[in-house]
Amino acid sequence: MTTPHVVRDSAPPAAPSSGVIHPVWVRITHWLNALAAIVMMLSGWRIYDASPVFPAFRFPTEITLGGWLGGALQWHFAAMWLLVFNGLAYLALNLATGRFFRKFLPVSPRAVLHDFIAALTGKLSHADLRVYNAVQKFAYLFVVLDLLVLVLSGLAIWKSVQFPLLRELMGGYDNARIVHFCAMALMAAFIVVHLAMVALVPRSLLAMLRGR
DSSP states (O other): OOOOOOOOOSSOOOOOOOOOSSOHHHHHHHHHHHHHHHHHHHHHHHHHHHSOSSTTOOOOGGGOSSSSHHHHHHHHHHHHHHHHHHHHHHHHHHHHHTHHHHHHOSOOHHHHHHHHHHHHTTOOOOSOTTSOOHHHHHHHHHHHHHHHHHHHHHHHHHTTTTOHHHHHHTTSHHHHHHHHHHHHHHHHHHHHHHHHHHHHOTHHHHHHHHOO
16 A cells, blocks of 8 residues: 655745844834934034143044033033943943844854954955844944943943942043043044945945834
């Protein structure tokens, strides 16, 4: 007796992709974070010029925000609250939805080095914008940590008496200012590199605007 031949699929059919790359909450928090970071950086340069950490170096007045020290402090503190609350919302939603682990982890030094070399030689693919390469993962994790250092060092400067432990962890008030300045410089470098990558892959900007 011959057993009937049953044909089975080797794998279930793939679910159709919705085409969504960045949900609405990612786009909103991204642009608000960008706005807050830029306002804090430009106003921070004006505050720095009023009492420079490195006397030989000052920022040109034309690229600062606030007009004078009092105006710059008002801009700085207004943007600070936006950065803190919006940043907390961004992190909370990333963790709650599992997006943080899907998008940014895992990442290893070897993978970062491999993708960095591939980027320098023009061999790094950007075909699927939903998938971050190792360099992108490292950069986004780095900027989250850098923003945390900026907030903590800024708090040690602003409320030095109220947070003595935080101030001492920074090495004292003067060292906290140096930490704050260096974290700001790293943030500026990230923004420059980020804009350069957007110019090279303009589809990424459209995706952050439209979500698709």
